[in-house]
Amino acid sequence: NAGVMQNPRHLVRRRGQEARLRCSPMKGHSHVYWYRQLPEEGLKFMVYLQKENIIDESGMPKERFSAEFPKEGPSILRIQQVVRGDSAAYFCASSPDSSYGYTFGSGTRLTVV
């Protein structure tokens, strides 16, 4: 059981480029959550997905950010036209259902230059 796999671990993008962050949940986990940790700040919820459905996206910025969790394959967090303020660590967590605890991935550190 490989745990929650996030890739890449580190991602550097120039302003205006697109960033794609991938999260493969633990086997048997159908709930995926994305969180963002800005430098020197705490973790903040972004989006909660189940297979093929966005359940709660109340923490997602209104523009440039999108997330999906297709029937097959990993969950993707996509940031279009990145800006310096998007530089952060992005963590994915998964759970088998809402009453269980979470398993976190190692995160993707995004740097926008």
Next chain:
Amino acid sequence: KNEVEQSPQNLTAQEGEFITINCSYSVGISALHWLQQHPGGGIVSLFMLSSGKKKHGRLIATINIQEKHSSLHITASHPRDSAVYICAVTPIIQGAQKLVFGQGTRLTINP
């Protein structure tokens, strides 16, 4: 005011000391979580609590639902315990499943 407040923000202690980190929250919750994050590293879930007390090795977590307060204790602390400890809650709001986090407590254990 944050929904989840931790104290202290920073804590430095000597190896072997008993450590207590506190967490207070202001919303109704279905569960409270304690997480550990090493510098530049991932996040490890230590405990998930809805009542009472849990123990794992040298770590003990307690929660008082009436007082909306939880504590994380580390007995016989060791330098490898140095990390940021984060309290998070799952609010009972409109079926929310997301975690709301405290700011974290940075713990340094000196040999």
